[in-house]
Amino acid sequence: MAETSRTDSQSNALPAGLEDNLGWLLAQCFRAHMIAAETAVADLPHGARGYLALCGAATCSARNQAELAKQLGVDRTVMVYLVDDLEKAGLVERLPDPADRRSRLIRATVAGVERLNAAQHAISAAESALLATLGQDEQRQLREMLHRIAASQVLGPAAPCPNAGPGADPCSS
Amino acid sequence: MAETSRTDSQSNALPAGLEDNLGWLLAQCFRAHMIAAETAVADLPHGARGYLALCGAATCSARNQAELAKQLGVDRTVMVYLVDDLEKAGLVERLPDPADRRSRLIRATVAGVERLNAAQHAISAAESALLATLGQDEQRQLREMLHRIAASQVLGPAAPCPNAGPGADPCSS
DNA sequence: TATTGTTATACTCTATAACTATA
């Protein structure tokens, strides 16, 4: 009925009605981040997904392969190929779980941690451009709020990491 | 180098090193939102993607089909099926562009706007749970910051909408 | 009986190429 006044400044404006659409905004920002980080993760086995799996392995975010799959939102059958290729590349390793002989502990190797650090360094540079419209405090706020949302959704349990074995601890870097 | 002190409270905590990983956080929040809104968009032709396409059509975010494809990050060949099915469902319509006979204007029908409003209503309820850990001011801040990031990335041009034809204006609801 | 990891198979989704019509 009433015509929306579209006389506001058109510079840098999203179409009316989308600036409050959280689903749209998250999709746009997520995709923008993927595009920005694309080259940084291009040499990793499965691109962005391989990077996230490596992140999970290096930070011991999951107890075993199935849990990591849940965290990444992929099928456990897909996780096999994912870990297979990361393992072939020498970035992660499958260790037997002393507590459960069925499951495998996915741990980042030293080379994997190094590659991860390199990737994260490149991603940081890309993120600077992505977050250029935000101040330093706002960037911290954004991360903190996203973290609070992610933590409230128990997509993957935040259990203490049992991967700390006799070898080098990849979580300490 | 310096060992990060890991003595902070483990309640609701993501594994160390992930709480600052913007890529991880965006992926988690985006997926959490998709899962939360899943049932609300389940009856739309292509689920979440169909919902976003309908959002774009209703808000006239893109000039034509190709531009909408760019905004959604899908191939233009995929866009054909997407719009096809939305059109079959009577949610959008392809209109000839008076300025360019090659392109088609994708406009939401009245039924499409109604379905969109219903979906957005259901999604709002789901978002309340998703954002429960944030205060009202924080939720506004989050949307505003995401909006600023999305607007700074010119994934799709924010051009004035030429869809306002002789028929009912779907952008006014 | 349920779960972890694995494999093979079938399915869905996506992209490449080619075509028509317009610019």
Add this chain to the structure above:
DNA sequence: TATAGTTATAGAGTATAACAATA
């Protein structure tokens, strides 16, 4: 020549089902 839209085909990606080992 370049672009918008479409179609058909081939490829990549994904899930389903079945299996062995273990809880």
